[in-house]
Amino acid sequence: MPVNSFGNYPMSWKPDLSRAESPLYLALAELLEEDIKKGILQPGTKLPPQRELADFLDINLSTVSRAFRICGQKGLLSSSVGNGTYVSSDAVADKIFVCGKENPKLIEMGGIYPHAEANLKVQQFAEQLLKGKDSLKLFSYAEPRGTKKQREAGVAWFQKMGFHTDREHILLAAGGQNALTAVLCGLFKQGDKIGTDYVTYPGIKMAAKMAGAQLVSVQYENYEMTEEGINYAIQNENIKGIYIMPDFQNPTGHIMSSETRKMIAEISEKNDLIVIEDAINNLLKANENLLPPVAAFAPEQVFCLASLSKTVAPGLRTAFIHVPRKYHPALDAALYTMNISNPAVLTAVVAGLIENGTADEIITERRLEIAKRNTIANKILKEYLSPSELSCPFRWLLLSEHFTGEEFEICAGKAGVEVFGAERFTVGNKPADRAVRISVITPSTAEILTEGLERLKKILVRHMR
Amino acid sequence: MPVNSFGNYPMSWKPDLSRAESPLYLALAELLEEDIKKGILQPGTKLPPQRELADFLDINLSTVSRAFRICGQKGLLSSSVGNGTYVSSDAVADKIFVCGKENPKLIEMGGIYPHAEANLKVQQFAEQLLKGKDSLKLFSYAEPRGTKKQREAGVAWFQKMGFHTDREHILLAAGGQNALTAVLCGLFKQGDKIGTDYVTYPGIKMAAKMAGAQLVSVQYENYEMTEEGINYAIQNENIKGIYIMPDFQNPTGHIMSSETRKMIAEISEKNDLIVIEDAINNLLKANENLLPPVAAFAPEQVFCLASLSKTVAPGLRTAFIHVPRKYHPALDAALYTMNISNPAVLTAVVAGLIENGTADEIITERRLEIAKRNTIANKILKEYLSPSELSCPFRWLLLSEHFTGEEFEICAGKAGVEVFGAERFTVGNKPADRAVRISVITPSTAEILTEGLERLKKILVRHMR
DNA sequence: AAATTTGTCTATTTACATTTC
DNA sequence: GGAAATGTAAATAGACAAATT
Numbered sequence: 001m002p003v004n005s006f007g008n009y010p011m012s013w014k015p016d017l018s019r020a021e022s023p024l025y026l027a028l029a030e031l032l033e034e035d036i037k038k039g040i041l042q043p044g045t046k047l048p049p050q051r052e053l054a055d056f057l058d059i060n061l062s063t064v065s066r067a068f069r070i071c072g073q074k075g076l077l078s079s080s081v082g083n084g085t086y087v088s089s090d091a092v093a094d095k096i097f098v099c100g101k102e103n104p105k106l107i108e109m110g111g112i113y114p115h116a117e118a119n120l121k122v123q124q125f126a127e128q129l130l131k132g133k134d135s136l137k138l139f140s141y142a143e144p145r146g147t148k149k150q151r152e153a154g155v156a157w158f159q160k161m162g163f164h165t166d167r168e169h170i171l172l173a174a175g176g177q178n179a180l181t182a183v184l185c186g187l188f189k190q191g192d193k194i195g196t197d198y199v200t201y202p203g204i205k206m207a208a209k210m211a212g213a214q215l216v217s218v219q220y221e222n223y224e225m226t227e228e229g230i231n232y233a234i235q236n237e238n239i240k241g242i243y244i245m246p247d248f249q250n251p252t253g254h255i256m257s258s259e260t261r262k263m264i265a266e267i268s269e270k271n272d273l274i275v276i277e278d279a280i281n282n283l284l285k286a287n288e289n290l291l292p293p294v295a296a297f298a299p300e301q302v303f304c305l306a307s308l309s310k311t312v313a314p315g316l317r318t319a320f321i322h323v324p325r326k327y328h329p330a331l332d333a334a335l336y337t338m339n340i341s342n343p344a345v346l347t348a349v350v351a352g353l354i355e356n357g358t359a360d361e362i363i364t365e366r367r368l369e370i371a372k373r374n375t376i377a378n379k380i381l382k383e384y385l386s387p388s389e390l391s392c393p394f395r396w397l398l399l400s401e402h403f404t405g406e407e408f409e410i411c412a413g414k415a416g417v418e419v420f421g422a423e424r425f426t427v428g429n430k431p432a433d434r435a436v437r438i439s440v441i442t443p444s445t446a447e448i449l450t451e452g453l454e455r456l457k458k459i460l461v462r463h464m465r
Numbered sequence: 466m467p468v469n470s471f472g473n474y475p476m477s478w479k480p481d482l483s484r485a486e487s488p489l490y491l492a493l494a495e496l497l498e499e500d501i502k503k504g505i506l507q508p509g510t511k512l513p514p515q516r517e518l519a520d521f522l523d524i525n526l527s528t529v530s531r532a533f534r535i536c537g538q539k540g541l542l543s544s545s546v547g548n549g550t551y552v553s554s555d556a557v558a559d560k561i562f563v564c565g566k567e568n569p570k571l572i573e574m575g576g577i578y579p580h581a582e583a584n585l586k587v588q589q590f591a592e593q594l595l596k597g598k599d600s601l602k603l604f605s606y607a608e609p610r611g612t613k614k615q616r617e618a619g620v621a622w623f624q625k626m627g628f629h630t631d632r633e634h635i636l637l638a639a640g641g642q643n644a645l646t647a648v649l650c651g652l653f654k655q656g657d658k659i660g661t662d663y664v665t666y667p668g669i670k671m672a673a674k675m676a677g678a679q680l681v682s683v684q685y686e687n688y689e690m691t692e693e694g695i696n697y698a699i700q701n702e703n704i705k706g707i708y709i710m711p712d713f714q715n716p717t718g719h720i721m722s723s724e725t726r727k728m729i730a731e732i733s734e735k736n737d738l739i740v741i742e743d744a745i746n747n748l749l750k751a752n753e754n755l756l757p758p759v760a761a762f763a764p765e766q767v768f769c770l771a772s773l774s775k776t777v778a779p780g781l782r783t784a785f786i787h788v789p790r791k792y793h794p795a796l797d798a799a800l801y802t803m804n805i806s807n808p809a810v811l812t813a814v815v816a817g818l819i820e821n822g823t824a825d826e827i828i829t830e831r832r833l834e835i836a837k838r839n840t841i842a843n844k845i846l847k848e849y850l851s852p853s854e855l856s857c858p859f860r861w862l863l864l865s866e867h868f869t870g871e872e873f874e875i876c877a878g879k880a881g882v883e884v885f886g887a888e889r890f891t892v893g894n895k896p897a898d899r900a901v902r903i904s905v906i907t908p909s910t911a912e913i914l915t916e917g918l919e920r921l922k923k924i925l926v927r928h929m930r
Numbered sequence: 931a932a933a934t935t936t937g938t939c940t941a942t943t944t945a946c947a948t949t950t951c
Numbered sequence: 952g953g954a955a956a957t958g959t960a961a962a963t964a965g966a967c968a969a970a971t972t
Binding site for chain 2: 113116122123126130131135136137139140141175177190203209210309316336337340342343345
């Protein structure tokens with residue numbers, strides 16, 4: 001018999017299990033998922049305590065618990081002891097990012113797609129390579145782990161970042177996302193937890209979902225995870241790893257301080273925490289601003305992923321991974337399971353470009369082009385943009401209280417500009433920032449960029465009055 | 466108090482839980498895994514009934530059950546009601562297949578690697594393509610789902626097999642293994658079961674492990690799954706899907722009859738069973754032997770995977786997937802999570818080769834070359850080889866009672882020939898066949914092939930007396 | 931500072947269905 | 952053909968620890 005007086009303190013959710021066919025725990029989980037997807041339970045809603053719900057439904061506490069766990073693992077709920085269970089803020093927003101081109105009139109500033117013009121040197125090199133001897137082998141199976149020469153190119157690549165590693169620590173993946181998925185699927189089990197920033201790269205959310213891992217957002221200050229935050233997540237959330245993007249954090253564009261890098265390295269060593277460091281933007285930073293990746297401070301604890309997509313060319317679909325020795329077999333197996341091997345043509349091009357110095361030239365070009373575009377962005381939207389270095393390919397646009405990120409995304413879409421609202425990047429149950437990410441590098445010309453930015457400004461100004 | 470008289474019927478396993486620190490169920494699972502890996506519990510061993518073990522250890526039945534389930538999901542055990550629990554026959558053999566070259570003196574006939582000489586036309590086409598206009602875009606991001614033209618090439622590819630599908634049913638993957646992993650990770654949950662042949666392509670074992678799915682071997686007759694076998698597995702093992710390779714089944718080389726193809730199509734429709742059809746070898750069959758894939762008979766039930774690795778060139782890392790409509794979103798998301806997109810250069814080459822007819826020429830060349838090699842194989846090892854069409858790139862070598870597959874693999878290795886023993890292909894708890902798979906297409910020349918086969922013959926003859 | 935709230939984890943009880951003998 | 956053997960699944964009970972009040 002229910003003890004609580006439900007009348008006085010109405011429960012936020014009163015499911016009806018009376019005509020459920022499947023087992024109780026499943027029926028409950030299904031109802032919950034349905035109600036979240038339907039919007040009956042909004043993100044951020046606090047659910048009734050498990051005991052109260054059990055009492056109300058006249059079933060056992062553990063049965064409710066089990067149902068909640070199922071939804072929790074799907075990323076629909078996030079809960080903490082003593083505090084309660086909440087509907088995740090990103091429970092619904094689960095859209096795939098699709099490379100545009102569907103609406104040619106839309107100015108694409110959502111996805112970050114470096115423009116094709118800078119690919120000239122890559123194309124020329126590839127053409128030469130195909131003419132060379134041994135080019136027939138470029139269409140046979142490649143060695144799964146890459147050749148010594150290719151892994152050596154990876155070493156050279158990390159060297160540019162100020163991180164000295166060696167051939168035995170390098171594996172190759174078919175791009176940054178491929179690398180990320182391999183690490184998650186290869187090293188994490190269903191139910192394992194991974195700490196992230198409170199807004200983060202959506203690709204980690206997709207990869208985590210595939211691996212069955214749960215993301216929890218780590219407490220932060222000034223756009224950086226705090227020491228206490230990480231320690232708390234280790235002790236109380238039992239996270240097995242963290243995911244970080246120290247250079248031009250996606251989506252905020254923040255560059256992690258040297259102190260925090262060292263702090264994370266230290267904590268990870270002390271607690272045997274797996275660090276997944278996404279160094280995709282490291283080499284986009286200005287040359288005089290050399291900040292080595294966290295991996296440099298804890299090389300046996302950190303997976304350092306270095307995709308070439310943003311720095312050389314996206315079509316190369318290649319990433320180097322620095323792999324801690326003890327995790328090498330597991331990641332090797334995961335990459336083999338997913339890819340067998342990387343395309344021989346592309347890895348050969350990559351290795352060649354790095355070896356002969358062309359890669360450096362391309363990076364310099366890309367940096368200059370981005371800087372040119374950020375100068376334009378700063379001129380048009382200065383007061384709204386979160387500050388950033390000139391070579392960051394995207395910007396974090398802070399909105400007034402008039403808009404949520406999602407609302408602005410829709411408004412911008414109607415004005416013919418695609419941007420991505422903060423909701424797409426959120427983790428956990430904190431309400432999303434009022435912000436959107438805009439890519440300055442995607443529009444094919446500076447003119448189109450300008451037009452897009454002007455349109456955004458119009459929307460902002462119109463609502464300022 | 467134990468009821469059974471353990472003295473009389475000694476239990477096959479008497480674990481010692483007395484000094485376990487972790488929870489009972491975990492400690493038991495760990496002990497079990499350890500003892501299997503150490504070889505204390507051999508593949509095929511029947512474990513004591515759960516109740517007896519619980520009694521012996523003086524713990525609850527469910528606790529044992531839980532421990533067994535953990536090991537079962539790792540592929541270490543396979544059990545059936547009324548019958549008991551057995552150590553899986555492939556519990557230990559878990560090696561990665563690595564593309565050789567490490568020992569140059571070894572004649573590689575283990576992995577199936579089409580030789581590079583046939584890549585000439587591919588290389589020439591790629592060279593032309595790079596010279597063409599728009600070639601800069603080949604190094605930018607590609608559309609995740611492929612362009613219309615590329616998907617149209619997939620339609621044309623399936624058309625050659627006698628299977629008519631359309632553009633909306635096609636997705637692209639970065640090779641056959643990539644496709645397989647995407648299907649498994651995208652559509653199956655931890656603990657889901659998938660039926661396979663009793664010997665099967667090891668890649669499905671790796672992919673299943675990553676997805677957390679369990680493989681169960683389906684009853685068969687004459688190298689083909691039987692209707693009763695599939696129905697049994699649906700009803701009693703609760704399989705959610707089956708994996709089949711109807712053309713040149715790996716490793717036996719068997720071609721599935723037309724009747725069985727239709728039977729599988731029908732059962733899958735009736736039971737909403739997901740069929741994963743690996744059609745990698747379909748187009749290697751002789752032209753006059755057109756047998757459409759199972760997908761042709763149940764297109765909304767069958768994922769049909771068509772890698773180009775064995776037919777055109779492995780380095781293209783491309784596979785077309787025919788996807789049932791209802792599963793399209795799930796697979797699309799999985800592929801996006803793993804790859805974002807396929808390399809634009811390679812998919813452009815693939816689409817071009819198919820469109821201009823070069824692909825057909827290459828297939829014909831490959832078939833002829835394989836036939837030449839099988840003629841040699843038949844001459845040297847006729848009496849040992851399981852019969853097969855001339856265009857099958859590998860053969861199933863049946864051994865006498867003198868050898869297990871593994872033993873022969875080792876003997877061959879000592880004689881400088883790499884082959885793969887049946888143990889690498891086994892699923893379930895039936896002891897492996899006495900057989901090895903030999904690839905006739907991997908040695909770079911017919912002479913090397915001949916030498917390899919002669920060495921194998923020597924081993925066989927020496928032990929016949 | 932102590933009591934209460936709250937989620938999590940392990941082990942147990944009970945019921946069930948299939949297979950074997 | 953019926954009893955016994957055997958694995959599987961769901962629901963429950965109890966203990967624990969962190970967070971809140």
